[in-house]
Amino acid sequence: MTSRAEAADMPYDGETKTPDRLRRRASRLLSGMTAQSDRLMNEGLAQVDARKWHYAVLASLQEHGPGSQATLSRRTGIYRSDMVGVLNELAERGFVERAPDPDDRRRNVITITAQGRRHLRRLDKVLDDLHDELLAPLTPAERDQFVQLLTRLLDHHTQQAPHLPIS
Amino acid sequence: MTSRAEAADMPYDGETKTPDRLRRRASRLLSGMTAQSDRLMNEGLAQVDARKWHYAVLASLQEHGPGSQATLSRRTGIYRSDMVGVLNELAERGFVERAPDPDDRRRNVITITAQGRRHLRRLDKVLDDLHDELLAPLTPAERDQFVQLLTRLLDHHTQQAPHLPIS
DNA sequence: CCTACATCGTTAGGCTGGCTAACGCAAGAG
DNA sequence: CTCTTGCGTTAGCCAGCCTAACGATGTAGG
Numbered sequence: 001m002t003s004r005a006e007a008a009d010m011p012y013d014g015e016t017k018t019p020d021r022l023r024r025r026a027s028r029l030l031s032g033m034t035a036q037s038d039r040l041m042n043e044g045l046a047q048v049d050a051r052k053w054h055y056a057v058l059a060s061l062q063e064h065g066p067g068s069q070a071t072l073s074r075r076t077g078i079y080r081s082d083m084v085g086v087l088n089e090l091a092e093r094g095f096v097e098r099a100p101d102p103d104d105r106r107r108n109v110i111t112i113t114a115q116g117r118r119h120l121r122r123l124d125k126v127l128d129d130l131h132d133e134l135l136a137p138l139t140p141a142e143r144d145q146f147v148q149l150l151t152r153l154l155d156h157h158t159q160q161a162p163h164l165p166i167s
Numbered sequence: 168m169t170s171r172a173e174a175a176d177m178p179y180d181g182e183t184k185t186p187d188r189l190r191r192r193a194s195r196l197l198s199g200m201t202a203q204s205d206r207l208m209n210e211g212l213a214q215v216d217a218r219k220w221h222y223a224v225l226a227s228l229q230e231h232g233p234g235s236q237a238t239l240s241r242r243t244g245i246y247r248s249d250m251v252g253v254l255n256e257l258a259e260r261g262f263v264e265r266a267p268d269p270d271d272r273r274r275n276v277i278t279i280t281a282q283g284r285r286h287l288r289r290l291d292k293v294l295d296d297l298h299d300e301l302l303a304p305l306t307p308a309e310r311d312q313f314v315q316l317l318t319r320l321l322d323h324h325t326q327q328a329p330h331l332p333i334s
Numbered sequence: 335c336c337t338a339c340a341t342c343g344t345t346a347g348g349c350t351g352g353c354t355a356a357c358g359c360a361a362g363a364g
Numbered sequence: 365c366t367c368t369t370g371c372g373t374t375a376g377c378c379a380g381c382c383t384a385a386c387g388a389t390g391t392a393g394g
Contacts, residue, residue, distance in 0.1 A: 029317035150196035273342040
């Protein structure tokens with residue numbers, strides 16, 4: 001409250017904030033960590049000729065069964081404009097099948113193939129290992145808590161602001 | 168264990184994995200959450216004619232004092248090729264000053280101005296509010312823990328893989 | 335002094351991911 | 365039959381991240 005500012009060579013002009021707010025800002029930590037995570041996953045998946053989206057689509061297919069491209073788009077959070085390309089790649093490799101839906105001729109029904117299921121198992125293993133590396137510094141309990149905190153945060157934000165088609 | 172596969176209409180071919188592995192993958196939670204966070208911060212900062220980078224630079228200047236562009240680049244994680252533009256924007260608005268360094272004529276010395284400090288205080292307030300919104304579903308204790316977990320993870324990965332110039 | 339190398343600010347450009355817009359087609363509602 | 369909605373597809377924008385190269389300047393070694 002007292003007038004002790006105006007000292008021109010003192011950089012901290014009355015700020016009592018935590019010194020390294022830059023490093024502590026959750027938003028900054030998040031984007032830093034995501035950058036790291038993306039790098040890790042992309043590199044790892046590239047070694048088995050896959051991408052994150054491949055996994056998302058295959059996993060969604062296996063867990064919720066076949067669906068139209070739009071459905072998959074909603075389930076995975078991939079825009080339907082980008083879904084086209086992803087499915088092309090997956091179909092090229094024989095991991096999914098794209099067949100016209102007889103009940104609704106606008107739609108394609110996407111089905112995972114046996115090969116796709118094998119590939120998915122492989123990806124799951126790869127991702128497990130990568131996540132082990134990603135979360136290496138945390139104990140199992142901490143990992144659970146981390147995931148739980150993230151889940152709660154994400155749920156909160158995707159529910160009241162459905163900006164993303166995720167989930 | 169028994170052979171009960173081959174049932175073609177049953178999508179789950181013996182997988183005993185957690186059903187919603189897609190949603191639980193830390194990497195996926197992270198990128199989802201970061202997307203949400205980035206959106207929030209960008210929108211909030213845009214309302215005061217600012218960007219994330221502006222904050223990073225100003226905060227770094229205030230905390231560690233003036234420095235060359237390359238130094239700032241290393242401190243904030245902004246590539247020096249992009250730093251040019253950021254500093255142009257900040258200088259235009261009178262938040263920093265760019266002066267040639269007499270001791271090393273390759274360098275510019277960047278200094279935060281009084282106006283810059285005022286602006287930074289404003290940004291800090293804005294960001295505080297935004298983070299309150301971001302972390303709304305968490306209790307104070309949980310927020311701390313979240314930040315702490317993220318910090319540990321990030322430290323771990325940036326130390327042994329200095330891919331990013333961050334910090 | 336000369337040479338070799340590193341660092342600085344700057345410009346240009348590439349790649350990727352997220353996102354919007356528009357199209358033609360098909361389905362459903364009134 | 366028309367209007368609206370959803371579908372798959374193409375095209376393209378924009379921001380972030382990142383590399384490469386340039387001329388100018390500094391540093392170290394002979």
